[in-house]
Amino acid sequence: MSKKLTPRAEDYSKWYNELVVKADLAENSAVRGCMVIKPYGYAIWEKMQATLDKMFKETGHQNAYFPLFVPKSLFEAEEKNAEGFAKECAIVTHYRLQTDPDRPGKLRVDPEAKLEEELIVRPTSEAIIWNTYRNWIQSYRDLPILINQWANVVRWEMRTRLFLRTAEFLWQEGHTAHETKAEAITEAKLMNQVYATFAENFMAMPVIQGVKTESERFAGAEETFCIEALMQDGKALQAGTSHFLGQNFAKAFDVKFANKEGKQDHVWATSWGVSTRLMGALIMTHSDDFGLVLPPSLAPNQVVIVPIYKSEEEFESISKVVNTIVSNLREQNISVKYDYRDTQRPGAKFAQHELQGVPIRIAIGPKDLLYGTVEIARRDTLTKEIVSLNDLTATVKQLLEAMQKSLFAKALHYRDSHITEVDTFEAFKTVLETKGGFISAHWDGTNETEAKIKELTKATIRCIPLERNEEHGACVLTGKPSKYRVLFAKAY
Amino acid sequence: MSKKLTPRAEDYSKWYNELVVKADLAENSAVRGCMVIKPYGYAIWEKMQATLDKMFKETGHQNAYFPLFVPKSLFEAEEKNAEGFAKECAIVTHYRLQTDPDRPGKLRVDPEAKLEEELIVRPTSEAIIWNTYRNWIQSYRDLPILINQWANVVRWEMRTRLFLRTAEFLWQEGHTAHETKAEAITEAKLMNQVYATFAENFMAMPVIQGVKTESERFAGAEETFCIEALMQDGKALQAGTSHFLGQNFAKAFDVKFANKEGKQDHVWATSWGVSTRLMGALIMTHSDDFGLVLPPSLAPNQVVIVPIYKSEEEFESISKVVNTIVSNLREQNISVKYDYRDTQRPGAKFAQHELQGVPIRIAIGPKDLLYGTVEIARRDTLTKEIVSLNDLTATVKQLLEAMQKSLFAKALHYRDSHITEVDTFEAFKTVLETKGGFISAHWDGTNETEAKIKELTKATIRCIPLERNEEHGACVLTGKPSKYRVLFAKAY
Numbered sequence: 001m002s003k004k005l006t007p008r009a010e011d012y013s014k015w016y017n018e019l020v021v022k023a024d025l026a027e028n029s030a031v032r033g034c035m036v037i038k039p040y041g042y043a044i045w046e047k048m049q050a051t052l053d054k055m056f057k058e059t060g061h062q063n064a065y066f067p068l069f070v071p072k073s074l075f076e077a078e079e080k081n082a083e084g085f086a087k088e089c090a091i092v093t094h095y096r097l098q099t100d101p102d103r104p105g106k107l108r109v110d111p112e113a114k115l116e117e118e119l120i121v122r123p124t125s126e127a128i129i130w131n132t133y134r135n136w137i138q139s140y141r142d143l144p145i146l147i148n149q150w151a152n153v154v155r156w157e158m159r160t161r162l163f164l165r166t167a168e169f170l171w172q173e174g175h176t177a178h179e180t181k182a183e184a185i186t187e188a189k190l191m192n193q194v195y196a197t198f199a200e201n202f203m204a205m206p207v208i209q210g211v212k213t214e215s216e217r218f219a220g221a222e223e224t225f226c227i228e229a230l231m232q233d234g235k236a237l238q239a240g241t242s243h244f245l246g247q248n249f250a251k252a253f254d255v256k257f258a259n260k261e262g263k264q265d266h267v268w269a270t271s272w273g274v275s276t277r278l279m280g281a282l283i284m285t286h287s288d289d290f291g292l293v294l295p296p297s298l299a300p301n302q303v304v305i306v307p308i309y310k311s312e313e314e315f316e317s318i319s320k321v322v323n324t325i326v327s328n329l330r331e332q333n334i335s336v337k338y339d340y341r342d343t344q345r346p347g348a349k350f351a352q353h354e355l356q357g358v359p360i361r362i363a364i365g366p367k368d369l370l371y372g373t374v375e376i377a378r379r380d381t382l383t384k385e386i387v388s389l390n391d392l393t394a395t396v397k398q399l400l401e402a403m404q405k406s407l408f409a410k411a412l413h414y415r416d417s418h419i420t421e422v423d424t425f426e427a428f429k430t431v432l433e434t435k436g437g438f439i440s441a442h443w444d445g446t447n448e449t450e451a452k453i454k455e456l457t458k459a460t461i462r463c464i465p466l467e468r469n470e471e472h473g474a475c476v477l478t479g480k481p482s483k484y485r486v487l488f489a490k491a492y
Numbered sequence: 493m494s495k496k497l498t499p500r501a502e503d504y505s506k507w508y509n510e511l512v513v514k515a516d517l518a519e520n521s522a523v524r525g526c527m528v529i530k531p532y533g534y535a536i537w538e539k540m541q542a543t544l545d546k547m548f549k550e551t552g553h554q555n556a557y558f559p560l561f562v563p564k565s566l567f568e569a570e571e572k573n574a575e576g577f578a579k580e581c582a583i584v585t586h587y588r589l590q591t592d593p594d595r596p597g598k599l600r601v602d603p604e605a606k607l608e609e610e611l612i613v614r615p616t617s618e619a620i621i622w623n624t625y626r627n628w629i630q631s632y633r634d635l636p637i638l639i640n641q642w643a644n645v646v647r648w649e650m651r652t653r654l655f656l657r658t659a660e661f662l663w664q665e666g667h668t669a670h671e672t673k674a675e676a677i678t679e680a681k682l683m684n685q686v687y688a689t690f691a692e693n694f695m696a697m698p699v700i701q702g703v704k705t706e707s708e709r710f711a712g713a714e715e716t717f718c719i720e721a722l723m724q725d726g727k728a729l730q731a732g733t734s735h736f737l738g739q740n741f742a743k744a745f746d747v748k749f750a751n752k753e754g755k756q757d758h759v760w761a762t763s764w765g766v767s768t769r770l771m772g773a774l775i776m777t778h779s780d781d782f783g784l785v786l787p788p789s790l791a792p793n794q795v796v797i798v799p800i801y802k803s804e805e806e807f808e809s810i811s812k813v814v815n816t817i818v819s820n821l822r823e824q825n826i827s828v829k830y831d832y833r834d835t836q837r838p839g840a841k842f843a844q845h846e847l848q849g850v851p852i853r854i855a856i857g858p859k860d861l862l863y864g865t866v867e868i869a870r871r872d873t874l875t876k877e878i879v880s881l882n883d884l885t886a887t888v889k890q891l892l893e894a895m896q897k898s899l900f901a902k903a904l905h906y907r908d909s910h911i912t913e914v915d916t917f918e919a920f921k922t923v924l925e926t927k928g929g930f931i932s933a934h935w936d937g938t939n940e941t942e943a944k945i946k947e948l949t950k951a952t953i954r955c956i957p958l959e960r961n962e963e964h965g966a967c968v969l970t971g972k973p974s975k976y977r978v979l980f981a982k983a984y
Binding site: 029031034036038039042043062063064065067068072075076079082088089090092093094096097098105106107119121128131132147151154156168 | 527531537538555558560564566571574578580584587590597601611612643644646835
């Protein structure tokens with residue numbers, strides 16, 4: 001398999017698929033729509049997890065674990081939620097295999113081992129969790145409950161793509177219970193803000209915070225907050241959602257509490273989640289035709305060092321210097337890998353680390369030893385410079401910080417230059433087809449108009465931005481009055 | 493529900509179940525045999541995970557993630573493995589629900605959405621992983637592969653108990669691929685040693701390393717290494733296993749590599765795992781009739797501070813001192829929680845922290861402010877002492893270290909005094925029924941004798957210890973010659 005990627009300009013989708021596989025991030029498995037997350041890809045996900053987990057704990061949340069399966073009778077209790085997920089559920093119906101009498105050495109499902117009630121492999125855990133919360137909550141003293149779960153979920157998708165849409169994916173799902181509506185809404189907004197902070201400060205990916213229209217809302221939610229990002233091909237990607245669930249699940253599962261006045265009331269709920277889809281967003285925000293580009297904050301190895309040598313003596317002299325460099329960098333909490341493999345030539349190593357997006361590559365050869373220098377290559381700009389060994393740690397540290405900022409600035413510039421205000425449907429269609437990106441337009445607020453625009457253009461309302469100007473306008477399709485602009489885009 | 497536990501001496505099994513629920517570790521769910529791991533229980537599991545994960549990485553392993561589902565044709569490829577797990581598999585047969593025409597608002601399995609091939613919810617991942625490794629391995633340069641996965645697995649158990657035996661459980665499973673038989677055996681032994689180190693140094697739980705007899709081996713393994721612990725009721729518990737899988741999976745999935753001489757050979761394999769079962773082992777090794785006792789190394793909160801006050805002013809004066817204590821302790825990497833809840837009286841807090849096994853409880857009241865002291869209560873011995881504020885950080889640090897050692901020493905003393913050598917079958921039965929624990933006895937090495945002893949006494953061979961004396965003896969049942977003693981016990 002050639003190391004070279006199809007250029008983005010030629011076929012963005014092909015470029016993405018090749019990159020994911022060639023950079024050793026993930027691959028398709030023998031199970032339809034399920035992926036294998038390879039060690040390098042998983043190491044990036046682990047960094048995301050660790051960062052988010054810390055942010056959740058700092059905002060008062062605790063982790064717990066609930067069952068993988070949801071009995072059908074619980075699954076269907078909240079009707080809107082059930083209806084929303086019914087068409088994509090994996091269903092366990094039997095609990096035993098037996099020897100197949102017709103095929104020696106092979107197995108078949110034991111027809112005697114049919115479950116009395118089918119089990120749904122969780123597509124999301126509201127049902128099983130709210131059925132549990134019923135026993136945990138009696139009084140206002142038991143509230144709030146602020147719980148998060150790291151788990152796998154399954155949604156049977158017909159068209160799948162590595163990280164972006166897979167039948168099984170990894171995610172976290174927060175599920176909180178509150179005394180009042182106001183407190184629950186505050187929580188849903190707070191967690192959407194946590195996602196935005198994570199996306200911008202760690203993924204270096206600018207996002208727009210907003211709320212979803214009714215038709216794009218989570219099944220069972222009263223309001224869905226979201227963060228929306230823009231990929232390099234001008235398509236939007238929903239990167240995280242946080243739902244205010246009202247009392248819907250509390251009513252479906254009969255979860256009541258005695259408030260301070262001793263009166264019984266249903267509990268207010270939120271849920272919020274981000275998934276391995278963020279890996280797709282990260283890849284598509286920064287990477288280039290040479291491969292992955294990673295923000296230093298999420299790179300498993302921020303620095304890789306490649307020795308250039310001919311003899312064993314040269315290698316030993318170089319390694320002595322490298323050991324000092326490594327320990328100096330580690331002292332500054334910079335993750336660094338010394339790539340001393342003797343099965344690969346330096347050129348092959350350079351290509352691999354470029355493909356895998358290591359932010360800084362340091363090369364050191366006999367001449368560097370002589371002059372007390374190294375060569376530093378920067379992944380985002382692909383520029384190289386010679387640096388004195390004396391300044392190396394400080395230089396690397398500054399460079400990593402600069403790269404993190406620069407990647408964000410570049411993505412922000414792209415995003416901001418791809419939000420186009422339009423006031424006619426002709427302009428809407430032209431911008432969508434020629435430039436892409438977000439289209440900021442007036443909408444009359446009806447499901448019908450939203451559906452019609454989607455039918456005509458494939459663009460959907462990504463969100464009603466939280467930060468928006470009140471302005472009187474006319475719906476881009478119907479001309480009916482509108483009070484603010486919303487953001488349309490084609491989306492992943 | 494009363495806070496008081498059934499005493500161990502009265503009903504050990506009841507004591508265990510009550511403790512798990514009342515200490516907020518876990519509870520049964522609406523799904524048969526599946527548990528909910530509550531935040532406090534999960535926090536302990538997270539500490540176990542973090543420690544093990546670090547140990548795996550230090551021994552060169554990387555994490556990855558493989559699909560939850562195994563297509564039946566892959567599952568049955570390694571026949572012994574498939575046969576071993578066939579009777580306890582959850583099986584997905586359909587991928588969609590639909591509205592039930594007979595019950596408005598309810599759902600049923602869509603008969604049209606039957607999978608062509610059934611999917612097994614992984615009971616273990618050798619099949620799906622070795623099917624993947626086939627594409628990763630061409631030459632000796634691709635070896636070794638040293639991968640671990642943190643995941644949920646499902647084994648349909650008829651009799652379940654929280655943590656000890658549940659239909660779904662959380663675990664880690666290592667899956668490695670090697671050039672040579674010797675290297676794979678070394679790996680399997682190394683990981684068993686890692687488990688032993690973790691059990692002894694962190695869980696403060698002494699273990700015996702050994703190998704399983706043929707009948708107790710993992711389905712598909714050539715050799716199963718294990719660590720065996722002894723619970724307070726004299727029953728043994730298998731705490732971790734590490735398998736040398738030979739070339740069985742490589743042959744079943746056709747995984748070959750070109751060795752240094754250019755010849756094709758099948759790859760050698762290991763797999764190894766520990767699970768949330770360790771939570772049960774931890775609980776049963778140290779806890780007492782008052783509740784959970786936790787080794788400081790795995791306690792989510794090593795220290796809890798309870799203020800004793802009448803007025804708001806007293807509370808404020810106390811809180812000032814506590815803030816200093818907290819920051820001093822945290823500086824020493826001691827985890828500490830200030831329990832300032834005003835919804836609970838100090839007595840209720842004391843009872844809760846005792847039940848939940850917080851190693852050190854510090855109480856501080858107005859008199860302590862006057863004298864510059866606090867009261868320290870130690871969970872393992874239930875002793876209290878007055879300590880000067882000046883010495884507090886050092887005292888706490890020493891105490892935590894002492895408790896960690898003392899818990900291990902106590903468990904080791906119990907374990908060692910419950911390994912009994914017997915030379916007759918009468919003595920075997922008497923010791924088993926009156927004293928319990930491990931019975932060290934000669935065995936003729938046959939499956940038949942092992943099965944007969946199990947049938948007669950319910951005791952099984954827990955392991956053939958790695959450290960054993962070669963000595964000529966006679967099998968405790970048949971009198972046939974034997975070269976070393978093995979360890980029998982009743983087991984969880």
